[in-house]
Amino acid sequence: MGRHTAKQRLRLRPRPFAYLALIGLAAALPWRPLTPVGVTAAAHGPLRIMPMGDSLTWGTGSRGGDGWRGPLYERLTAAGHHVDFVGPLRHGTGPDPDLAGYPGWRVDQLREQVPRLMAEHRPDIVLVHVGTNDLRRNDRLDTVAERLAALVGEIRANRPRTTVVLARLAPATERTVQRRITWYNNRITLLARQYDGAVADMTALDPRADLHDALHPNDHGYARMAARWAEAMAPALADRA
16 A cells, blocks of 8 residues: 555544544535445446545455456446446456445545545445545544545545445554554444435454454455445335345
């Protein structure tokens, strides 16, 4: 995921003003409940799903390179859903390897690409797992949740009817990184609860059994992530069964 930058002091709680800014920014976002918004948009064709994120979306650590995307596609199609994964990249050996997953990228790097991604690929649902690189590199931790809120706002500004599903990050074996992940995941929960956003909870992965290395899942771990994505997407997929 790239080299470490100089170590900074970790703040396990946002600064008071940063916390208020996060709430204010989130309040301005056009979040919606997880309803079949994308289903309506895709009523006459496949549901367009964009896997968005970093190396855990790319599939680092999985044997075929599909990560959670392969088993998620299998789950959805086996349940009778007509889906099309979309994105500018292709990676993996599965039947639909399209994605917007960039190994090593931080939240702000991904946000910069959102207008282009939304315009070119027109997703009905966006699945977002990002932030691990910010946390691992100790990069401006006190504002990383605000950057995630801004990323979601960018998606909704460009595609107002798109359903956004945020992942609570999968665990890491390094204790310091895991403390940061726990803190960040709590911020994700805060955003989702305030605006009825959808959350796919990846925190149940077992670092001893489900990880390929210190950060990336193995095939078993990615299969568990696929199950969590499917659960979080269920309301939006209900009319497609």
